[in-house]
Amino acid sequence: MIDKKLIIANWKNHPDTLDQAEEILEFTNDYLESLSEKKELSLIFCPPFIFLEDVARILKTSHLEHEASLGAQDIATENVTLTGEISGPMLSNLGTRYVIVGHSERRWKLGESDEVVNKKLKAVLQNGMVPLVCIGERVQDGNFKKFLENQINKTFEGLTADEVRRCIIVYEPVWAISTTPGAKPDTPASALQSIKIIKDLLTLNFKLLNLTFLYGGSVNSSNVGDFLKEKEINGVLVGGASVDKEEFVKILKVVSAISI
Ligand code: PGA
DSSP, X not given: OOSXXXXXXXXXXXXXXXXXXXXXXXXXXXXXXXXXXXXXXXXXXXXXXXXXXXXXXXXXXXXXXXXXXXXXXXXXXXXXXXXXXXXXXXXXXXXXXXXXXXXXXXXXXXXXXXXXXXXXXXXXXHTTOEEEEEEOXXXXXXXXXXXXXXXXXXXXXXXXXXXXXXXXXXXXXGGGSTTSTTOOOOOHHHHHHHHHHHHHHHHHHHOOOOOEEEEESSOOTTTHHHHHXXXXXXXXXXXXXXXXXXXXXXXXXXXXXXXX
């Protein structure tokens, strides 16, 4: 379990230039530097691969060093040579500490199966990094519990309890992600119900307590406080709003004001 609220900035395939990426980081850095006391939040920046090395350098040479870590958005499955892929050793050698696996855009728009997600999850662990495992149903219908249970069983298949304990689990209902047509954020109450389903199944399968759960899906400065007031929600994964520097800092201001 983490003792600070975690804010993951999933930049997806944005911004278009390194200059714009630097602006987001500088703006965030200036805000964090302006705070008089240390806040109970921790950031993970997940830039596109092309900016990973520059972001690593900026994080190391700015105030962000104390508050932020480097994350990647994807990883190659282990033991395969594949054109265009980025391997676990490449990521960990750059100082990457976290890797997103199972993001719904990869599952549903790029056809990544549960089996591939499972292999990627293992690759993250084998390379000593922390998987940010996205779990979420596509539609909120009467079958969603079954859907979640099936996805969880396949995603975590073959892992030891100790390996599952090292994962951070992000509940991200696909229908709530801003890139899904007609998306609307989940409510904290309904997200908590789904988190409970995920937690109960992992507890049953792996005899685990104290897992770390985050929420993702249309998080912005107006709703982030409502999610993070819930003690079972240890942080948020922010997509679209994390590349809008003003909105991202607004989110951080709300989080800074919450005491945990
Ligand atoms: P969103 O994206 O915040 O833009 O909905 C979240 C995600 O897909 O990771």
